[in-house]
Amino acid sequence: MKVKRPFGLSLVTLLVAAACGGGAGETGGQSARAGAQPLPMDRQILTVGTLADRFLTELPGRPDLGKYPLNTSSFDTLARMNEDLQVEPRLAERWERDEATNTYRYFLRKGVKFHDGSELGAEDVKYTFDLISKANPTNYQTLGPDSVKVVDQYTVDITPQKKNNRLVEQLVHPIWGINRRGSDPLNPIGTGPYRTVEWVKNDRYVVERFDGYWDPTRAAKAQRINFKFIADGQTKILALRSGDLDLIMDVPLSQADELKTTPGLASVNSKTGAFNTLSVNLAGQAPYDIGKDPLIREAVANAVDRKAVLQKVWGGNAEESTTWVPPAVLGQYASMVKGVKHDPARAAQLLDQAGWTAGGDGIRTKDGRRLTLVHMISGPGDSDPRDSVAAAELIQDQLKKVGVETKIEVPEAAVASARGRNGEYDLMQGIGNQNEANPCFLPDLLHYSKGGPNQRWRAPGGKTDEAIERCRSAPGIEETRLAAAEAVHELVDVEHVVIPLIGLYRIWAMKESVAGFVPHPSLTNQRWEGMYLASGK
Amino acid sequence: MRRYIVRRLASLAVVLWGVSILAFALGSLAPGDPARLLMERTLGHQATDEEVAGMRQELGLDRPAVEQYVSWAGGAVRGDLGTSWSNRNDQVSDLLLERLPRTVMLAVTAMLTAVIVAVPLGVAAARRRNSVTDHASRVAALLGASVPGFFVAYLLMFVFGVRLRLLPIFGFDSPQHLVLPSITLALGSAAILTRLTRSSLLEVLGEDYIRVGRAMGLRSRAVLFRHGLRNAVIPILTVIGLSFGHLLAGAVIVEWIFNWPGLGKLALDGIHARDYPLIQGFVLFTGTVFVLMNLAIDLAYVWADPRVRFQGQGA
Numbered sequence: 001m002k003v004k005r006p007f008g009l010s011l012v013t014l015l016v017a018a019a020c021g022g023g024a025g026e027t028g029g030q031s032a033r034a035g036a037q038p039l040p041m042d043r044q045i046l047t048v049g050t051l052a053d054r055f056l057t058e059l060p061g062r063p064d065l066g067k068y069p070l071n072t073s074s075f076d077t078l079a080r081m082n083e084d085l086q087v088e089p090r091l092a093e094r095w096e097r098d099e100a101t102n103t104y105r106y107f108l109r110k111g112v113k114f115h116d117g118s119e120l121g122a123e124d125v126k127y128t129f130d131l132i133s134k135a136n137p138t139n140y141q142t143l144g145p146d147s148v149k150v151v152d153q154y155t156v157d158i159t160p161q162k163k164n165n166r167l168v169e170q171l172v173h174p175i176w177g178i179n180r181r182g183s184d185p186l187n188p189i190g191t192g193p194y195r196t197v198e199w200v201k202n203d204r205y206v207v208e209r210f211d212g213y214w215d216p217t218r219a220a221k222a223q224r225i226n227f228k229f230i231a232d233g234q235t236k237i238l239a240l241r242s243g244d245l246d247l248i249m250d251v252p253l254s255q256a257d258e259l260k261t262t263p264g265l266a267s268v269n270s271k272t273g274a275f276n277t278l279s280v281n282l283a284g285q286a287p288y289d290i291g292k293d294p295l296i297r298e299a300v301a302n303a304v305d306r307k308a309v310l311q312k313v314w315g316g317n318a319e320e321s322t323t324w325v326p327p328a329v330l331g332q333y334a335s336m337v338k339g340v341k342h343d344p345a346r347a348a349q350l351l352d353q354a355g356w357t358a359g360g361d362g363i364r365t366k367d368g369r370r371l372t373l374v375h376m377i378s379g380p381g382d383s384d385p386r387d388s389v390a391a392a393e394l395i396q397d398q399l400k401k402v403g404v405e406t407k408i409e410v411p412e413a414a415v416a417s418a419r420g421r422n423g424e425y426d427l428m429q430g431i432g433n434q435n436e437a438n439p440c441f442l443p444d445l446l447h448y449s450k451g452g453p454n455q456r457w458r459a460p461g462g463k464t465d466e467a468i469e470r471c472r473s474a475p476g477i478e479e480t481r482l483a484a485a486e487a488v489h490e491l492v493d494v495e496h497v498v499i500p501l502i503g504l505y506r507i508w509a510m511k512e513s514v515a516g517f518v519p520h521p522s523l524t525n526q527r528w529e530g531m532y533l534a535s536g537k
Numbered sequence: 538m539r540r541y542i543v544r545r546l547a548s549l550a551v552v553l554w555g556v557s558i559l560a561f562a563l564g565s566l567a568p569g570d571p572a573r574l575l576m577e578r579t580l581g582h583q584a585t586d587e588e589v590a591g592m593r594q595e596l597g598l599d600r601p602a603v604e605q606y607v608s609w610a611g612g613a614v615r616g617d618l619g620t621s622w623s624n625r626n627d628q629v630s631d632l633l634l635e636r637l638p639r640t641v642m643l644a645v646t647a648m649l650t651a652v653i654v655a656v657p658l659g660v661a662a663a664r665r666r667n668s669v670t671d672h673a674s675r676v677a678a679l680l681g682a683s684v685p686g687f688f689v690a691y692l693l694m695f696v697f698g699v700r701l702r703l704l705p706i707f708g709f710d711s712p713q714h715l716v717l718p719s720i721t722l723a724l725g726s727a728a729i730l731t732r733l734t735r736s737s738l739l740e741v742l743g744e745d746y747i748r749v750g751r752a753m754g755l756r757s758r759a760v761l762f763r764h765g766l767r768n769a770v771i772p773i774l775t776v777i778g779l780s781f782g783h784l785l786a787g788a789v790i791v792e793w794i795f796n797w798p799g800l801g802k803l804a805l806d807g808i809h810a811r812d813y814p815l816i817q818g819f820v821l822f823t824g825t826v827f828v829l830m831n832l833a834i835d836l837a838y839v840w841a842d843p844r845v846r847f848q849g850q851g852a
Contacts, residue, residue, distance in 0.1 A: 052809065057624075138585065201624065202806050203709075203798055228708070231809075232794050234691060235707055242698035242706050414569035414811055421573075 038515070039533045041209075044222040046514070046533060049239055049248040052231035053202045062135035063128060063185035066196055067174045070227060072207050073220070073528040074115075075177025075190035078106055078125070079168060081437040083271070083520050085328040087172055091120060091191065095168060099475065102163050108154040112214040114180045115195035122156040127181035129158070140445070141170045165473060166480060169438035174524055193220040193529040204228050207528075221516055221532035240265065240509055246533070247510035250523060253317045253387045259509040266512050269317070272503035273521025274433045275324035276388065278304070278375075278395070279446075279498050284423035290373060291426055295354035297496035300373075300427070301340040302347035303402045304395055310502050313391045321503035323488050324432055326521065329439050331478070333485035338493050339500065347402045356403065364403035373399075373426035375406040378416035385410050388429055391501060431504065435522045439484035440471040447491060447498075464490045541839065545832055556824035557613065561606050563820060564813035571811045572598050575622055596622070609817065618818035623810035629818035632803060639709065640792070640799035644784035646715055647722035652777065655727040659734025660766065666739065674731055681728030690721045690794045707796040718795040722788055726780040733776055737769040744768075771842055778834035785830075786823040 038044070056064040066074040078092040092106040112120035126148040133143040142160040149157045160167055180189035188196050191214065194207035205227040209220040228245065230236045233252055239245045241262060251259060251267065260267050280291035280300065290296055310320055322339030323330065330337075356364035356371050364371040375396070377388045392408045399406055406427070411419060419425055432442050448468045464487050471483035491498045508519050515534040520526040564571075572593035576584040584592075593599045597608070612619060618629035662674040697717060698706035705714050741747065742765050750760050789801035796802070800819065807815035 052806070138588065202802065203796075228796070230707060230796050231805075232796070235694070235794055235796060238691065238694045238699055239707050242694070242702060244698070244705055244707065412569075413809075414574050417574070417577075418569045 037535050038221065039535055041223050044209075044533055045224045045226070046222050046246045046531065047226045047228060047244070048528075049230045049236040049245040050227050051229070051250060053205075053229040055199075055201075057186060057201075061131055061185065063131050063177075063179045063188065064175060065185055065199060066188045066190065066205070066207075067177045069524050070205065071174045071524055071526055072192075072196070072205055072225075072227060073194045074188060074192040074196050074207055075174065075179070076112075076192055077172055077174065077176050077178070078108075079172050081169075081172040081522065081525050083518060085271075085273070085326055085434065085437060085521060087169055087437045091178060097168075101159065103157050103159040104167050105151070106156050106158065108156065109214065110154055112191050113212045114191050115189050115210055115212075116180060116183075117212070118180060120178065120191055121153045121181075122150040124178050124181045125156045126150055128179045129176070131179070131185065132175065141167060163473065165475060166438040166440060169477075170436050170441075172525075173436045193218060194225065197224070202229055218527075218529050220529045222528075225528055225531075237509075240511075243511070246514050247508060247517065247531070249506075249508055249526070251507040251509045253314055253504075253507070256317045256507045256509075257315065264512055265509055266514070267507055267509040268517065268519050269505035269507055270519035270521040271328070272319055272321065272326055272505060274431055274504040274506065274523075275321060276318075276391065276429065276431055276501045276504060277324045277498050278501060279428050279430070280496070281423055281426055281428065282497060284426070287372075288374065288423055288426055290371070293354055294495065295350045296356075298340070299347040299350035299354070299402065300399065300404065301496040301499050302343045302350065303399050303404065304340075304499055304501075305342040305398050306339070306499075306501055307342065308398070309391050309394050312394055313387055314502055314504075317507060318502040318504050321500050322492065323485075324492075324498060324500040325439060325442050325484060325488055326434050326503070329434060329437065329481070330485045330488070331439075331481045333482050336485045337489045340493065340496065344398075344402050351403060358403050362400070362403055363405045370405060371403060372405045372407060374424075375408045375427045375429065376416060376419065376425035377408070377410045378413070378420060378428055378430045388431075392429055429501070433522060433524075435524050439477075439481045440468060440487070443484060443487040443491070444468050444471065447487065464495070542836065545835065549828055549832060552828050553825060556828070557610050557821055558606070560817045560820035560824065561609060564817050565602055567811075567813075569811060571622070571813055572596055574811045609814075613818075613821060618821070619814040621807070621812055621815045623807065623812040623815065629814050632815065633800065633818055633822050636798065636800045636803045639797065640785060640788055640801060643715065643719055643722060643788055643792070643797060643799055644781060646719040647784055648726065648777065648781050650719055650723040651727035651730055651780070654723070655730035656734050656773070659731045660738060660761070662731070662735040663738035663742065664761065671735075674735070678728040678731045681724045681731075684724075686721055686725065687790055687794055689724055690717070690791060693717045693721060694794075709796075709798050714795075714797075718788075718791050718797050721795075722784055722791050726777075726784065729780065730773065730776060734769070734773055737772050738765055741765050741769040771838070775834055775838060778830055778837070782827040782830040785826055 050070055054069050056062060056068070066072045076090045078090060078095070079087050080090050082088050091109055091112060093109050095104055095106045097104050106125070108120060108122060108125070114120060114124075129143055129148045130145065133139055133145060133147060137144070142162040142164055143158070144161040147159050147161060149159070151157055158167065164170075177190055177192070179185060183189040190196075193210055193213045193215075195210040197206040197208050199205045206224065207227075208224050209222065213219045230239065233255075236245065236248045237251070237255055237259065240248045240259075256267065259265055280297050281288055282291055284291065307320065310318060323334060323337040327334035351364055351371070354366075356366045359365045359370070375392050377385055377392060389408065389410060392406075396406045396408060409425075420428060432446070434441065443464070447464055449465050467483050467487035467490060471480050471487060474480040474483055492500060506519055506521060506523060508517065510517065513533050513535075514531060516530040516532050518527070518530050570589065573584060573589045575596070576588050576592040590599075597605060600608075609619065616630055618633070621627050621629050621632055624632060658674045658677070662671040665671055694706040694717060697704040704716050705711070706717060708714050742761075747760055747764060750764055751757070755764075785800070788797075788799060789805055791797065792799045792801035793805050800823070804816060804819040806812075807819065
């Protein structure tokens with residue numbers, strides 16, 4: 001059984017593919033034409049094709065505009081997560097922590113100007129963080145209304161409501177970019193290298209170079225960037241090829257190879273920052289309760305040939321991964337996560353052991369029930385599911401060989417979310433992104449069983465919870481990495497709750513005249529100040 | 538005539554009531570919990586049941602469906618379609634009115650394009666029946682009617698944007714931006730109009746008064762245009778009117794693909810955001826426009842064709 005794909009869309013893809021010549025673009029680099037000669041500043045106007053407009057402006061008090069999910073480089077955070085997924089200071093020169101009081105003291109850089117010319121101070125940090133905690137009182141960082149205290153003009157104390165050892169790594173998320181105190185979040189004033197010119201919902205976000213930027217090494221190299229919200233992926237690609245756009249983000253893998261060979265275009269990959277994984281439902285009611293049996297989970301993990309999935313579906317546009325937290329974040333402990341080797345004989349043996357015997361058509365049954373798993377693909381509403389569907393079809397064939405039948409379903413994002421919450425699936429294939437530098441971020445968010453009803457993929461037996469709790473309470477980053485790796489090991493190697501399929505590269509395509517672009521593994525942490533238009537080709 | 542108009546207006550009210558129920562039911566029957574979705578979009582992470590319950594109360598979704606409908610429909614009668622969930626500061630009616638001119642511009646250009654292409658082609662096909670022109674127009678109309686709009690859109694983008702670099706392929710910044718979306722939108726209507734013009738004209742050309750005209754020595758050009766096309770144009774005008782309603786409501790996919798900021802794109806953005814007041818407002822608004830357009834055509838038909846008027850009086 002295969003999932004039907006839109007015929008028209010395939011035709012269009014073929015048409016585009018057929019038209020692509022054999023020219024060579026720049027590929028695989030970290031930075032496009034870093035040494036190229038820039039055009040004069042008055043000609044430095046770039047148009048970037050982004051995803052659909054998903055700024056969270058429903059609550060006017062929440063200061064997301066310009067920061068998340070599209071980071072327009074209009075703001076700076078106290079510290080940032082760099083392209084190697086490590087923390088580095090920005091608006092805060094340094095910080096320290098008093099473990100006894102759970103208080104973080106940040107020392108702000110002096111002389112930093114907002115876009116309105118005023119100087120950054122501790123009151124601005126308080127204003128911004130109070131806005132966020134007021135709009136989202138249950139924030140995962142546990143900041144409350146009294147968490148931020150101004151010590152003096154350039155010093156601020158931040159005390160989470162609960163013990164939180166990883167606040168520094170959490171506050172690198174762009175949402176924590178600092179707004180000017182008293183400013184309207186819908187007319188954002190930040191300290192970033194670009195200042196906001198206008199935002200037209202669902203159409204564009206325009207930024208202009210801020211001449212008073214505090215850090216000359218990261219000053220904006222373009223005069224203006226027009227971010228165009230284009231929800232249709234095919235339109236975005238055609239617009240790049242027609243010259244209407246200079247750069248497009250998050251190129252679908254199915255199109256990446258075509259664009260790499262298109263004359264006049266170049267593409268760059270980021271390091272791995274996102275992962276495509278298969279997670280087993282542990283909390284479903286019949287008929288979605290098969291995953292509760294550990295033998296079934298282990299059998300599925302053994303039956304999936306991840307290498308074949310990587311090679312046949314993603315080719316050179318992704319990498320093999322045993323974990324779904326970036327190895328750069330787990331550090332030396334990443335090797336603790338081994339991943340389950342492809343072993344169909346062992347899978348068959350485990351299924352026999354679980355009492356599922358092969359029926360007439362090869363599909364196993366037990367007490368009259370067929371071994372059928374609902375394989376649901378979930379993702380953001382505007383992401384292209386074709387690659388995931390192709391992987392699901394391959395996995396379907398692999399599981400069928402050991403007597404397991406799957407039904408692939410690709411519901412619309414909101415429906416997938418509702419079904420995920422209700423536990424109406426057996427296997428869920430989705431994409432996880434590392435958007436902050438906390439090693440516990442993804443295990444904690446998705447797998448801590450005491451974290452409420454949303455942690456459907458918790459590992460039974462309590463060991464994962466213990467590891468996550470150690471991860472939370474570890475005083476140093478190395479201990480945190482170790483505990484995070486232990487949690488991931490438990491989930492992948494021991495309980496087989498998560499099957500990491502591949503590590504995804506973020507792929508960006510651009511005109512050859514675009515230079516200085518440094519891709520970030522986390523889409524929401526992408527910065528734009530280094531990008532400019534170069535003369536020549 | 539007056540009785541006819543009163544009767545039509547009464548039936549119009551019933552139709553609009555049905556449309557309003559349908560529009561409201563769309564929101565209620567769609568899968569997924571809008572309160573949870575909105576709360577999670579606001580929070581940026583998964584919401585607790587308490588937070589969702591709070592949002593449900595804030596949006597009025599905790600009230601019985603009938604009460605919600607009465608409240609919404611009552612507002613709609615007064616021109617208040619509620620506040621958009623994904624644009625919390627904006628009234629749905631303001632959003633619709635802001636986008637309407639852009640969609641009207643697209644639909645009018647598409648309709649003019651369709652008429653300019655289809656009527657001469659249909660006349661030529663009728664004039665040279667079973668000729669190469671006739672067969673070619675038949676094939677063109679068949680293709681126009683059967684090829685999906687999104688495929689035509691990508692094809693035009695590829696040819697005129699990527700290959701020839703003659704026209705921009707997305708956005709709303711200049712008159713050139715109107716060309717590709719309006720051609721895409723025009724194609725289906727042009728196909729229907731071509732065939733209708735041909736068949737209608739052939740029917741009229743077979744009438745006795747045309748034969749009489751010819752027998753009296755009128756020039757064939759005068760027979761065709763002054764007597765033939767003039768009488769054939771009534772059903773064509775009807776279809777143009779109906780097609781215009783379709784174009785207004787049917788520009789959704791074209792606007793999405795070309796990133797044209799009209800009503801259709803607004804509706805799709807609303808669907809992705811599960812913005813039910815916006816979706817319901819869009820359905821009710823376009824439904825109303827469509828029904829009013831039908832009424833206008835019927836009235837124009839009565840006015841233009843005395844036979845209909847007299848039939849109505851006879852009944």
